Amino acid sequence: MSGRTGGMLMRRQRRTEESGPYWRQRNWQLSAGFLGLVVLLAGFVALTSGGDDANAAVADGPLSGASAPKGGRPDGCRTDDRAGDALPASAPKDISWHTLGVARVPVSASAGPTRTTGPLRWCYAHTPLGAALAATVIPSQMSGSSWRTVSRQQVVAGHGRDLFEFQRSTVPDIDSVEQSPGLSVGTYAGFAVTSYTGRAAHVSLLIRTGQGYAQTTIVLRFSDGDWKVLPDDDGSLHTSVTTVQGNPSGYVLWGA
Secondary structure, three states, rough: OOHHHHHHHHHOOOOOOOOHHHOOOHHHHHOOOOOHHHHHHHHHHOOOOOOHHHHHHHHOOOOOOOOOOOOOOOOOOOOOOOOOOOOOOOOOOEEEEEEEEOOOEEEEEEOEEOEOOOOOOEOOOOOOOHHHHHHHHHOOOHHHHHHHHHHHHHOOOOOOHHHHHHHHHHOOOOHHHHHHOOOOOOOOEEEEEEEOOOEEEEEEEEEEEEEEEEEEEEEEEOOEEEEEEOOOOOOOOOOOOOOOOOOOOOOEEEOO
């Protein structure tokens, strides 16, 4: 999508960002479950971090780099990439919904994630739709006890990831809604790929809550043969959750 089109989309929807720390924002409290608690992390003071033993335990895996041939895909990863760089006008017909901890996420048999290895859901189509699915599924896995494995395999390495992991280690794990009965969650309603190349993508996620709609943006990079989340320098995996005023437009709806 061009910068002009993206700008028009932003003007049409007139989003209003709430003030104050992330974890005290109403939209954040409503959407925390399926966004994996990651917005919380930007406001926490890190007290401890995982040790070297924990880091080593999750260093190897299908997306560690060694498993993916240069310029290729990891062993066993097959997706339908015929759409190329074309932005999707609708969700694929093969979408099904799966529960990941406290989240329900859309999954496509053709666009991904097509592989499961332990807690990892991986192998996304090298297309805008594949990037949108990765932007939806990967952060949703960060609330549970396997978050470090997911981070090491599906978050781009660097200072941002280090800070994310350092801060995430201070937050209790939630592997199911039953562990937090007071948690209110929203629903993934749709997505808009606002910027795309074969190497990077910006994906806006539309969230339906009890009070209306909200949105957040996730940046991804195609690395080690699959899409990975590119964190901000402050360790955030996505932008602030903001309110969408009125009836949202410009999004591809998942159809849930």
